[in-house]
Amino acid sequence: MSAARPDLIEEAFVWACTLDVACAKPGNVSFSAPGHRMTADLFIASARAACTALTGRGTSVGERIERAVSLSMSAAGCNTNLGIVLLCAPLAHAFEAMQPTHATPTAHDARLAIRATLSRLDIADARAAYRAIALANPGGLGDAPSQNVGTxxxxxLHSAMALASGRDSIARQYANGFADVLGFGLTQLRAALDVGPVDQPRLLRAVLGTWLGFLSHWPDSHIARKHGIALARRVSDEARARHGQAERDPVELAAWDNALKRDGINPGTSADLTVATLFAAACLDPSLLRVSCALPESCM
Structure with a gap:
């Protein structure tokens, strides 16, 4: 099979980012529930702005990250997708280079491709990524013992992320070859989608279930940075109680959403990992792109 088509990768990225805000995930911004002084249309605008840079064939991972974050910040005026860009830039690079031996690429093919991409990251990629992170200025970043973003x-970039992997779930993907996204995340998503025809309601339930899976298994890095690991673990406990439920009460989820946003708690890293999973899933199975979500007029 030839390398993945650029237009497919671009479509998969915008599709994944759209699903992120189409699905009402407690504590996160969605079409139905703004929060943290942000609205869903800002996320759509930044995704569209970042797309071409992030999927720029022939450009390095660092170049993609820096350019995509710059364009996103210009479009939205705030940091809406730094984590998404940090995750999806190497994935896009890997999917472009994939030459699977089978008619249909698999998660195993993707894991081999992303490892090759990560092994080629250099200091120029690190410098570009550091500039992008400084520009986005994510809350609660603080100081690191080594390779501080402020220096x-x-x-x-691979080595720098490995140093941060113990305290940041996005950095951990660089260190473990995106095992959480291409392993745990895809397994969660596919399990939810394999029980019947894939329509919009089922897809949105699968997105919520995947997000709950990430949040229940790993304390959210964004929460831990801003509020401390103890609170992050408590939120993970709350997610774990809901993750195994066959049906989730929308009224109860809305109440949890209100409570999290009232206290300024945003499980943003779990959302970023979910978007990366959706992006990878669509690149591996383009038929998913047929299931789309209608955008409100404000996002057209």
Whole structure:
């Protein structure tokens, strides 16, 4: 099979970002529930702005990250998708390069491709990514013992992320070859989609279930940075109680959403991991792109 088509990868990225805000995930911004001084249309605008840069064939991972974040910030005026860009830039690079031996690419093919991409990251990628992170200025970043984002990196991006992998779930993907996204995440999503025809309601339930899976298994890095690991673990406990439920009460989920947003708690890293999973799933199975979500007029 030839390398993945650029238009497919672009479509998969915007599709994944759209589903992120189409699905009402407690504590996150969605079409039906704004929060944290942001609305869903900002996320759609930044996704569209970042798309071409993030999927720029022939450009390095660092270039994609820096350019995509710059364009997103210009479009939205705030940080809506730094984590998404950090995750999806290497994935896009890997999917472009994939030459699967089978007619249909698999998660195993994707894991091999992303490892090859990560192994080629250099110090220029680190410098570009550091500039992007500084520009987005995510809340609660703080200081690191080594290779602080506020300083000039002296190691390649893969090594820099490995140093942060113990405290940040996005960095952990660089260190473990995106095992959580291409393993746990895809398994969660596919299990939810394999029980019947894939329509919009089923897809949105699968997105929510995947997000709950990430949040229940790993304390959310964004919450931990801003509010401490103890609170992040409590939110994970709340997610775990809901993850195994066959049916989830929308009224109860809305109440949880209101409570999280009232206290300024945003499980944003879990959402970023979910978007990366959706992006990978669509690149591996383009038939998913047939299930779309209608955008409100404000996002047209």
């Amino acid at each position: 000039e990196p002296t190691v390649d």
